[in-house]
Amino acid sequence: MVPVLLGRIQTRIFLLAVVGSVITALITPVLPGGGPLADRYRTAFVVLGAVAVLGVAWELLYHLLMQFRWEKDWPSLFGLLTGVPEAVVLWLLLRAGAVPGVETAPPVAAFVLQFAAVWTAVWLAANGPMRVPFLRWRFRGGRLT
Amino acid sequence: MDAGDLTPELLGAAVWDDAMVAAAGIPVHDVPFVTVGGGMGSFVTADYLRIAGVPASDIRVLSNIDHPWQTYQYLTRVSQIPEPERIRSDSSSRPDNIWGFPSYALSEAWRDRTLRPLVHILGEPIFADYWTPQAGTVFASLRRESARIGYDAMLVKGVVRMVRRRAAGGYFTVLTPPAGSSATKRVVYRSRFVHLAVGYPGLRFLPDLQEFRTRHSDYEHVVNAYEPHEHVYEFLKTKPGTVLIRGGGIVSSRVLQRLIDDRERLGLQTQIVHVFRTFVTGAHGPHWWARRKGGDGFAYQGFNYPKSVWGGQLKARMRRLEGQERAKQYAEMGGTNTPKRRRWQKQLRQGRQGGWYRAMQGVAQKVWPDTDGTLVSLINGDNGTVEVRADYIIDCTGLEADIAEHRVLADLLEHGGAGRNPLGRLEVERHFEVKGTASGDGALYASGATTLGGYFPGVDTFLGLQIAAQEITDDLARRGFGRRIGPIRSTTQWVRWALGRPV
Numbered sequence: 001m002v003p004v005l006l007g008r009i010q011t012r013i014f015l016l017a018v019v020g021s022v023i024t025a026l027i028t029p030v031l032p033g034g035g036p037l038a039d040r041y042r043t044a045f046v047v048l049g050a051v052a053v054l055g056v057a058w059e060l061l062y063h064l065l066m067q068f069r070w071e072k073d074w075p076s077l078f079g080l081l082t083g084v085p086e087a088v089v090l091w092l093l094l095r096a097g098a099v100p101g102v103e104t105a106p107p108v109a110a111f112v113l114q115f116a117a118v119w120t121a122v123w124l125a126a127n128g129p130m131r132v133p134f135l136r137w138r139f140r141g142g143r144l145t
Numbered sequence: 146m147d148a149g150d151l152t153p154e155l156l157g158a159a160v161w162d163d164a165m166v167a168a169a170g171i172p173v174h175d176v177p178f179v180t181v182g183g184g185m186g187s188f189v190t191a192d193y194l195r196i197a198g199v200p201a202s203d204i205r206v207l208s209n210i211d212h213p214w215q216t217y218q219y220l221t222r223v224s225q226i227p228e229p230e231r232i233r234s235d236s237s238s239r240p241d242n243i244w245g246f247p248s249y250a251l252s253e254a255w256r257d258r259t260l261r262p263l264v265h266i267l268g269e270p271i272f273a274d275y276w277t278p279q280a281g282t283v284f285a286s287l288r289r290e291s292a293r294i295g296y297d298a299m300l301v302k303g304v305v306r307m308v309r310r311r312a313a314g315g316y317f318t319v320l321t322p323p324a325g326s327s328a329t330k331r332v333v334y335r336s337r338f339v340h341l342a343v344g345y346p347g348l349r350f351l352p353d354l355q356e357f358r359t360r361h362s363d364y365e366h367v368v369n370a371y372e373p374h375e376h377v378y379e380f381l382k383t384k385p386g387t388v389l390i391r392g393g394g395i396v397s398s399r400v401l402q403r404l405i406d407d408r409e410r411l412g413l414q415t416q417i418v419h420v421f422r423t424f425v426t427g428a429h430g431p432h433w434w435a436r437r438k439g440g441d442g443f444a445y446q447g448f449n450y451p452k453s454v455w456g457g458q459l460k461a462r463m464r465r466l467e468g469q470e471r472a473k474q475y476a477e478m479g480g481t482n483t484p485k486r487r488r489w490q491k492q493l494r495q496g497r498q499g500g501w502y503r504a505m506q507g508v509a510q511k512v513w514p515d516t517d518g519t520l521v522s523l524i525n526g527d528n529g530t531v532e533v534r535a536d537y538i539i540d541c542t543g544l545e546a547d548i549a550e551h552r553v554l555a556d557l558l559e560h561g562g563a564g565r566n567p568l569g570r571l572e573v574e575r576h577f578e579v580k581g582t583a584s585g586d587g588a589l590y591a592s593g594a595t596t597l598g599g600y601f602p603g604v605d606t607f608l609g610l611q612i613a614a615q616e617i618t619d620d621l622a623r624r625g626f627g628r629r630i631g632p633i634r635s636t637t638q639w640v641r642w643a644l645g646r647p648v
């Protein structure tokens with residue numbers, strides 16, 4: 001899929017909500033860290049929500065950078081690697097207590113594992129399986145509506 | 146005149162009624178949907194409709210070929226893409242699979258039990274050239290899908306002569322069946338919908354080369370890359386010779402590869418002179434932030450248009466442009482180009498170093514044979530006028546003839562209400578209906594090279610033909626023919642595809 005701006009945002013939100021939620025629900029109980037499971041789930045889902053919300057700003061940046069490419073494309077490797085700066089910024093925000101709903105940041109290992117699992121699953125879904133139910137999606141720059 | 150042939154009355158009337166056709170004694174077959182051509186464009190459209198729930202009995206493919214990939218296979222073979230070679234379009238351009246998933250790379254990885262293709266696509270186009278499937282793989286996949294959708298049962302052999310509007314709505318498509326296969330010279334298909342996918346209207350030669358061929362009746366030494374020219378490579382195996390290549394598109398890259406492969410493999414002494422009308426020396430483009438790579442004469446681009454033409458920003462943008470603005474955008478991002486493949490770069494670098502590959506800018510004024518038989522081309526270019534001698538000239542410019550050279554299209558322009566777009570080809574709507582040809586509750590669509598210049602530039606590619614097929618299928622569903630493929634149908638049909646079950 002070669003995205004347009006609205007398509008980037010819609011695809012990100014949709015895939016985080018569907019694929020991201022399933023992965024988060026499955027992985028949270030086995031992530032390192034203490035405390036009641038309910039609290040850990042709450043933190044994990046707030047982190048997931050933050051990836052989506054901050055993502056809108058990131059997508060604006062990616063869209064701008066894409067304008068410098070002649071083909072106006074976004075190679076799939078970029079989609080994978082942009083996870084690194086996104087994770088770093090989100091982690092700094094969590095540490096600084098700047099993410100509403102999370103008072104203390106989760107253990108770094110728990111964060112990294114959750115982020116990596118969600119990111120990879122969303123990236124894989126966007127690079128193929130997404131086209132199966134949504135036949136028109138790839139021809140519309142990732143827009144679902 | 147025989148019964149069952151076109152009458153002067155029919156030929157002269159833009160709109161026919163049932164009685165006129167009956168009076169001419171031409172047998173009539175009724176079917177809701179007819180697609181003319183039977184090449185890749187007809188195939189992907191029939192595939193879409195079958196998946197949208199249209200029974201095979203409601204579709205007829207009128208064609209002069211037996212398999213949808215036949216013309217494509219012929220053109221790729223003569224233009225030096227044998228079956229093991231990789232084609233131009235990428236991994237998810239899958240004419241046998243409307244979803245593009247699994248991509249060809251994923252299928253190849255599965256088939257050969259290797260991660261190599263997947264690692265390759267992960268690095269493309271930055272660390273590796275675009276991964277593209279082997280021609281043979283594409284044919285095999287098409288054969289499978291063709292059997293799955295019951296293509297052969299929809300195919301009717303013959304040459305289509307014309308499509309005319311029907312007074313009560315819909316169209317009459319006149320077919321000339323193969324000699325001896327029918328009681329009458331013509332048969333007519335009466336349908337509510339017609340789709341035209343007739344491919345290239347014809348080949349055109351560069352004017353100086355055309356003149357040479359006719360004047361000297363020499364069809365051997367001046368050849369077009371799209372016609373069989375194996376004898377050139379055979380000659381070079383027997384005797385060192387010089388080949389002049391005209392044109393800087395992907396076909397020239399293929400021919401160069403063949404010449405240089407033979408040189409390397411068989412230790413030949415072939416000399417190559419390459420003439421570009423537009424000699425690209427570096428990155429070029431309208432703005433400093435929109436520049437296409439180029440160099441050594443070539444403009445480099447992975448596919449014939451920038452990738453986002455098939456689904457991203459440029460697709461969305463082009464959809465909004467009309468007239469001259471659209472034509473300008475076409476000129477900026479199209480033109481002659483070829484992919485910057487590492488292997489080709491290496492071969493040409495060696496050729497330049499060894500002095501056996503020379504590239505120059507110029508336009509040939511005239512070609513004539515010298516007394517010893519060598520061809521002399523008078524070339525006017527940046528470095529003045531020079532004479533270039535060669536044993537063979539291969540025209541790789543791939544000029545396409547005007548659409549009016551195709552009989553069915555000429556008839557449509559004259560009688561059917563069709564018009565031309567800013568690039569001179571058939572003007573189609575965003576949903577690929579040919580503008581001006583509506584007939585009652587019927588509709589006439591076109592896809593492929595004949596529609597280049599419309600709201601969607603990537604028409605002459607597998608993916609473009611599929612995009613057109615999707616638009617057409619959706620438009621037909623709006624008109625009550627077939628179903629719109631929603632997420633559930635799409636998924637269940639995909640499962641059937643994956644299991645190899647009939648639609």
Ligand SMILES: Cc1cc2nc3c(=O)[nH]c(=O)nc-3n(C[C@H](O)[C@H](O)[C@H](O)COP(=O)(O)OP(=O)(O)OC[C@H]3O[C@@H](n4cnc5c(N)ncnc54)[C@H](O)[C@@H]3O)c2cc1C
Nearest residue numbers: 182184185186209216232233234304305343344593606607
């Ligand atoms: C050398 C070459 C390489 C290409 N490589 C790629 C690639 O890698 N990827 C890609 O996506 N695209 C590629 N293309 C472009 C394009 O996808 C193919 O050419 C494709 O076959 C076009 O499909 P089509 O249906 O428009 O035409 P065709 O496949 O040519 O089919 C049209 C058919 O209509 C028939 N026909 C015409 N008039 C009549 C009539 N009056 N009655 C009956 N039958 C008629 C013709 O015989 C022809 O067989 C390539 C093209 C060429 C020439």
